[in-house]
Amino acid sequence: MAASTSTLNVPSLNPKLSSSLSISSTAQFSISSLSLRAAHGRGSRRFVVLATGGLDAKPTVLVAEKLGAAGLDLLKEFANVDCSYNLSPEELNTKISLCDALIVRSGTKVSREVFESSGGRLKVVGRAGVGIDNVDLAAATEHGCLVVNAPTANTVAAAEHGIALLAAMARNVAQADASVKAGKWLRNKYVGVSLVGKTLAVMGFGKVGTEVARRAKGLGMHVIAHDPYAPADRARAIGVELVTFDEAIATADFISLHMPLTPTTSKMLNDETFGKMKKGVRIVNVARGGVIDEEALVRALDSGIVAQAALDVFTKEPPSPESKLVQHENVIVTPHLGASTVEAQEGVAIEIAEAVVGALKGELASTAVNAPMVPAEVLSELKPYVILAEKLGRLAVQLVTGGSGVKSVKVTYASARAPDDLDTRVLRAMITKGIIEPISSVFVNLVNADFTAKQRGVRITEERILLDGSPEAPLDSIQVQIANVESKFASAISDTGEIRVEGRVKDGVPHLTRVGSFEVDVSLEGSIILCRQVDQPGMIGKVGSILGQENVNVSFMSVGRIAPRKQAVMAIGVDDQPSKESLQRIGEIPAVEEIVFLKL
Ligand SMILES: NC(=O)C1=CN([C@@H]2O[C@H](COP(=O)(O)OP(=O)(O)OC[C@H]3O[C@@H](n4cnc5c(N)ncnc54)[C@H](O)[C@@H]3O)[C@@H](O)[C@H]2O)C=CC1
Numbered sequence: 001m002a003a004s005t006s007t008l009n010v011p012s013l014n015p016k017l018s019s020s021l022s023i024s025s026t027a028q029f030s031i032s033s034l035s036l037r038a039a040h041g042r043g044s045r046r047f048v049v050l051a052t053g054g055l056d057a058k059p060t061v062l063v064a065e066k067l068g069a070a071g072l073d074l075l076k077e078f079a080n081v082d083c084s085y086n087l088s089p090e091e092l093n094t095k096i097s098l099c100d101a102l103i104v105r106s107g108t109k110v111s112r113e114v115f116e117s118s119g120g121r122l123k124v125v126g127r128a129g130v131g132i133d134n135v136d137l138a139a140a141t142e143h144g145c146l147v148v149n150a151p152t153a154n155t156v157a158a159a160e161h162g163i164a165l166l167a168a169m170a171r172n173v174a175q176a177d178a179s180v181k182a183g184k185w186l187r188n189k190y191v192g193v194s195l196v197g198k199t200l201a202v203m204g205f206g207k208v209g210t211e212v213a214r215r216a217k218g219l220g221m222h223v224i225a226h227d228p229y230a231p232a233d234r235a236r237a238i239g240v241e242l243v244t245f246d247e248a249i250a251t252a253d254f255i256s257l258h259m260p261l262t263p264t265t266s267k268m269l270n271d272e273t274f275g276k277m278k279k280g281v282r283i284v285n286v287a288r289g290g291v292i293d294e295e296a297l298v299r300a301l302d303s304g305i306v307a308q309a310a311l312d313v314f315t316k317e318p319p320s321p322e323s324k325l326v327q328h329e330n331v332i333v334t335p336h337l338g339a340s341t342v343e344a345q346e347g348v349a350i351e352i353a354e355a356v357v358g359a360l361k362g363e364l365a366s367t368a369v370n371a372p373m374v375p376a377e378v379l380s381e382l383k384p385y386v387i388l389a390e391k392l393g394r395l396a397v398q399l400v401t402g403g404s405g406v407k408s409v410k411v412t413y414a415s416a417r418a419p420d421d422l423d424t425r426v427l428r429a430m431i432t433k434g435i436i437e438p439i440s441s442v443f444v445n446l447v448n449a450d451f452t453a454k455q456r457g458v459r460i461t462e463e464r465i466l467l468d469g470s471p472e473a474p475l476d477s478i479q480v481q482i483a484n485v486e487s488k489f490a491s492a493i494s495d496t497g498e499i500r501v502e503g504r505v506k507d508g509v510p511h512l513t514r515v516g517s518f519e520v521d522v523s524l525e526g527s528i529i530l531c532r533q534v535d536q537p538g539m540i541g542k543v544g545s546i547l548g549q550e551n552v553n554v555s556f557m558s559v560g561r562i563a564p565r566k567q568a569v570m571a572i573g574v575d576d577q578p579s580k581e582s583l584q585r586i587g588e589i590p591a592v593e594e595i596v597f598l599k600l
């Protein structure tokens with residue numbers, strides 16, 4: 001029944017190239033290091049997956065975790081539906097070879113083995129919820145398997161659970177309930193604290209955070225929020241002030257976490273940040289366990305810095321029953337119930353069933369988190385520019401420190417190619433990916449980039465500069481500007497007031513060639529240190545020796561200056577991340593005026 005060949009009718013990016021590509025499921029073109037997934041536009045463009053057997057054969061969908069009835073009904077209209085819950089990994093690996101689609105929640109690990117065991121038949125994985133940390137995306141992409149999620153249907157449920165935990169924690173509901181059931185009547189022990197008039201800091205002002213803020217305002221709380229990437233006007237519109245991280249944690253009586261788990265947010269609450277909090281602060285976490293250093297939280301609870309915590313999520317789920325955190329008398333816990341309401345589960349089930357059926361029919365899913373690859377011919381030409389585009393986006397967003405949020409991004413392409421000969425959608429998508437992925441739980445690819453940018457209120461405008469000369473190379477340079485923001489590296493602000501970075505491809509390698517008004521030249525590999533200094537002899541040696549002492553390998557160094565002995569920006573490419581102390585020592589060199597470390 002299963003065929004081993006997928007045919008992807010992929011729209012060509014370059015009108016001169018063929019618009020159709022047949023690939024076998026074992027021989028896909030892959031540039032996985034780019035995380036580049038597909039080159040589809042929206043609207044009438046489709047990719048078609050024809051791998052589920054004869055014309056009248058129904059596809060089979062394996063539903064591995066409980067899914068709402070309305071979603072199951074939708075699936076059954078189109079496919080054979082196998083609801084098998086609590087499968088062991090081995091059972092899942094065995095069953096998967098008979099399935100065209102798999103639907104899971106957060107409790108099933110969709111590992112590389114699952115894709116390998118499917119023998120090429122599995123075409124779609126549907127995650128009935130937001131977070132897809134349980135799905136091996138790289139393996140899915142390598143196996144040409146589309147992954148879709150349901151990012152909006154459980155927002156309100158998660159927000160309501162946050163509020164439920166907030167109120168239950170403040171009034172000791174869980175502890176008091178347990179004591180009454182144990183035959184006690186401890187009216188003095190369980191005196192709570194009031195919510196009205198207290199300051200709540202919402203950390204992460206996205207979909208869930210916004211809904212929590214609205215509800216907390218209704219409870220009479222003073223709500224502030226921290227989210228370096230959220231537009232201030234959206235917060236103001238509901239009476240919420242956006243503040244810095246330090247201000248949020250130092251002034252809050254209650255802190256509610258709603259940011260995604262990313263390398264930046266991992267263990268964001270730790271010994272150091274607990275130390276900056278108001279004594280007696282109360283913490284709610286309905287986001288992801290990993291944003292808190294759980295051992296540090298136990299210490300903060302024991303020392304009284306944190307009076308109480310209410311946790312729905314844990315670094316390891318389920319947590320060990322002996323966990324000091326779970327057992328702490330000032331902690332209440334729920335087993336990852338944020339999305340678990342009847343209504344949200346019906347909504348999520350419908351959202352995911354529609355996405356999975358649509359994908360099996362060959363429609364383009366707006367909630368796709370990956371997609372099959374683009375034609376090899378297009379990629380081989382654009383490959384270094386695609387890398388350049390994503391890295392410029394990543395650099396630009398990391399330079400943002402505040403302002404009115406990342407809303408307005410301008411991309412300028414300088415090229416000798418006529419506009420018809422250069423389709424920039426793939427580049428725009430990769431810039432969007434570079435900008436949005438470091439600050440969000442959303443996975444951006446060529447399918448969902450425009451949708452994601454629009455949904456987050458990020459307007460990306462493109463401009464072309466037509467150059468004279470040979471149109472051999474597709475592009476001369478790409479410039480990314482973010483308007484109306486402040487930068488943690490003041491020199492990145494151009495003379496017209498935007499954060500500006502520009503890059504070129506040299507000998508096939510992407511280079512950063514401009515930061516703000518300064519020309520630099522550093523290859524975009526590893527990570528980068530930018531350092532503004534007064535131009536003078538010996539600077540390269542001083543910085544190099546500090547990095548050398550720590551065995552940090554410098555791959556590239558370049559200095560761009562306004563004029564000799566005036567201000568200069570030094571860009572240093574490093575293979576490894578220097579320690580905070582080394583960066584601080586560089587910052588303390590007398591001629592150095594500012595310094596920033598950027599991960600690519
Ligand atoms: N407990 C549960 O059952 C559920 C948990 N979640 C989790 O809640 C989290 C938020 O979900 P959504 O609101 O849907 O996502 P979202 O993407 O709409 O919002 C996340 C927000 O966090 C912000 N952010 C990123 N980095 C930040 C940083 N360093 N500091 C402060 N803010 C930062 C982003 O700018 C964005 O506005 C996700 O981790 C999601 O998986 C979502 C639904 C249910």
Ligand SMILES: O=C(O)C(=O)COP(=O)(O)O
Pocket residue numbers: 105106107128129130131132154336337338339340
């Ligand atoms: O949607 C999310 O990110 C969640 O955390 C919900 O997970 P669940 O579907 O309830 O296992």
